[in-house]
Amino acid sequence: MPDAAPAVDGWFTTTDQPSLVGARCSTCGTYLFPPTAVFCPNPACDGTDLERVELSRTGTIWSYTINHYAPPPPAVSPDPYEPYGVAAVELAREQLVVLGKIADGADLDALTVGMPVELVVEPVIPGSDEVVWKWRPVP
């Protein structure tokens, strides 16, 4: 995908082993995603030095859904429409939950809560020139 551009800048890497880019407060050590805050979100911390860090590439599904109706704009959908999965994934080290679409081609009927997943970067929808992070079940 030589022309593919991240759908949002600076939130994930696009290497062979991609990861989300979060931030870690160098004062209290908490994590956050997306890495857009300027001040630490922990109310007990007055930190302002938020270091960009790559988040865990793997996690487990906290919950998920399969959407059977096309979402409204600005969402984009393939034509003809295909149901897609969205998962809320727990990252153990960071102790937070991050959403993401389920990777293309994954067996949506096989999804379960607690299933291990890894991060991949794919077109937002097949054929799109924008790429985004997604979660792929780990066999």
Add this chain to the structure above:
Amino acid sequence: MSNEVAILGAGMTAWGKEGRYFASYGVEAARGALADAGVDWRDVQFIAGGETVRNGYPGYVAGSTIAQALGWNGARVATCYAACASGAQAIDVARARILAGLSDVALVVGADTTPKGFLAPSGGERRTDADWLRFRLLGATNPTYFAFYARRRMELYGSTERDWALVKIKNAKHGLSNPRARYRKEVTVEDVLASPMVSDPLRLLQVCTTSDGAAAVVLSSLEYSRSRGADPVRVSAVSTITPTYPQTIIEMPYLATDSAAVAAPPERLFRDAIAHAAYQEAGIGPEDLDLAEVYDLSTALELDWYENIGLCKQGEAERLINDGDTALGGRIPVNPSGGLACFGEAVPAQAIAQVCELTWQLRGQAQGRQVEGARVGLSINQGLFGHGSAVICVR
């Protein structure tokens, strides 16, 4: 000193999908509430409007738009946006002015006109807005989040589609005799389970629709109500709290939760905390309630609310709905109005509509759906971006 204010009047339009200009619904509800209160609009000193993002600039300044439509009367004005909690916030602002002695009588109005289908973010390309990004990047509609919560119930407590269908059946039955309900039709388990899948595991009849509608209340100081010889329903708590860090349950429209890596999660998760703050303020507990109006965006979410407001312990809500505890005639009726299942959401009006129902119930005026002898009621909901909304009314 009492922290209560009086509800002198309540007014609501019928909920529907007529596509009228939102302010016309607002005026209809406001006139209804003023007539019910016996208050002349020209005597209202403060108007608070629930904002709607769907009706252009007039929607952003809903308080003023509706004031002008009622005929400028010089009242002070505020407009509140807190998504589904906008109405509670408008009530809270009006209550604060009354309790501060700055106004004696206030009108609170919320009105909306919604498009068909999924609620969607405002137009334009806004790549710094979580609400825009969740649609663009993830296709994460509102039912996507409802489905996350529903599936958690399945996983944690063995909740089933059939349990949720019982919520729909109950609310549909409650709404049958409510003249303002948009849907007045009984449904069966089979109807619910045969309806199309929207966001697995939630089917069409397990999620609420979007509607047009408006609701209004006239609030006053207790002193003002006494001078009129009224024995009004009183507002004894309004909980408009925000979450406490770290908010560890994914909250619409965010793409991630807070991290619990260095700070332990709060004693109460957000929805529990919304109810707790209301109970604290009113000095009562769940055992004192005669009824509740909860925000059934999905049928499964209604079960979450049973636990959040303390009607039962975690994981016991399925038993309540199966035993009929929350149906009219049961131990603690929930959503006697019919809830969102019969109304659909008209966002800035909805928290006010809940308070209208509490008012009619506590006055004994909820014909065909009356909770006998009701003296204490709680309404609760939650607006996206972390807005709590709960109101306790007593009589």
